[in-house]
Amino acid sequence: MAVIEVKDLTRTFRSSKGLFRRNAREVEAVRGISFSVERGELFGLLGPNGAGKTTTIKMLITLLLPTTGQASVLGFDVVAHPREVRRRVGYVFGGDRGLYDRLSGLDNLRYFAELYAVPPREQRTRIHELLELVGLTGREKERVEGYSRGMRQRLHIARGLLHRPEVLFLDEPSIGIDPVGARELRATVKALVEHGTTVLLTTHYMFEADDLCDRIAVIAGGQIVSSGTPDDLKQRVSSGPVVEVEVYGVLGGVVDRVQGLPGVRSVVVEERGQAQVLLVHVEPGAEVTQAIMSCLDDARVGRVVTREPTLEDAYIELVGTP
């Protein structure tokens, strides 16, 4: 049986403005998504801002009620049995918030250990174990307001693991962490999965998803547009190479002209400093470099590279223009 089971889940947010004339507005954040996560699996939800990733996680950890559809975690329905779900899951989100700044790291962990009913006898050992795991030993008595972003994030992770959750939800956990910290975080997550924890991760970083996830669902506009292993996604979306052309000042109509070339599957323009980079996804076997160059006759062209597709290319193709 799947550990996380999501079926036709939707979530609509309603808001209204105005004192006398209330203008109601509806936003469909999640539009009928379905997926399942097996025990011990590391499942990634990948998507741009506003795609519905955090909303999905918040429904699964019982902070939001779904508008329609069903979701269960470890066999417990998230609407009917929220406390059963809460006992068994951990939640870690990225960013600066979610901690008591005026308390020390140790006091923060003590408090959440109480909230998650960690037996008093185990609390001290467990907290020290986790401080060791996230590399905060020796800094635990300092107030959180003096912690760097990376230290806060590591404290978040320790907090999320206090009660040894069977399922861990990580919502962009590496946001704002330096590369060394992010690498350590990935190692921690890998170790957790090796010890049997099921992880649902959302991230913006493709290499993180590629490195960590067993399976990925790409979500855009509240819908899952593709899912599978990272390799599946790369194969499925863009089975041909990618031509990267650095251009200074892309003229109007160039993208349409390149898009219209035979053998071109899609074109995306990426801003890189003063230059724009045309990312041209090509059909397998097609030779289009010369044809692309002829479309750019008046533009100043820099580096031209042909390479194999990455997960990022697959992602960009799936969710549209970045």
Place this chain on the structure above:
Amino acid sequence: MSTLRLVLVTWWLQLKIRSRSAFDGLLGLLWPLFFATTIFLMYRASGAEGSALLSAAVGASVMGIWSATSTSASFTLQQERRQGTLELLVAAPTPFPLLIFPVTLSMATVGAYSMIATLLWGRFVFGIEIAVANPLAFVLSTLVTVVGIGMLGFLLAISTVRYRSAWAIGAALEIPVWLICGFLIPLQVLPVWVRPIAWLLAPTWGMSAIRAAAEGRGVLADLLACIALAIAYGFIGMLVSRHMLNSARRRATLALS
């Protein structure tokens, strides 16, 4: 046992959070003294003396407890929402009311300081003789009043979970409760229709018990009424919290955005 431990730990950590800010601390120390000074000067200007001044001192001290609880408890939950911890509290398996009660109780405890400060201020700065006829009953009544006010703050705080602007209710109720609960003026001088409202508020009975203890009258009936209302607030809060939490989950009001 674990529930008691949870309440104590939360209460202690909330006190710790409040004690860590020099600004909050200073404001907490000075605020009740401004109340007390205003009231003592008003009473003195009207020629009050003896038991009337003692009554004013006791009234001013309970005002401090109420003000520290009503505004702070709701504001603290709004603060939890801002710093992103409200979601974590809700996402924990512990029943939510058990997390809110110690928060409001810690506010009421901070307010209890204002009672001591007000009485000492009255004694040493304004020369009011603090002659408490029944000290034991006085202390007991004060403790029950702190709990009663804490529970009323708990009821107000619960609504903050559902409504993002509900923290303002605490601030809005601060001064009306001073008036309705007879902190400074006797209930008898208020319109008759106000009295049933006053009777439903635990601070009315707590205030009455504290005054009775100071004057050496019986406190039992007032204390029982205060305790009964505190229990009722707790019960209503527990029932309402489930509805409020579900509504907050439905309307997505646990986070700021």
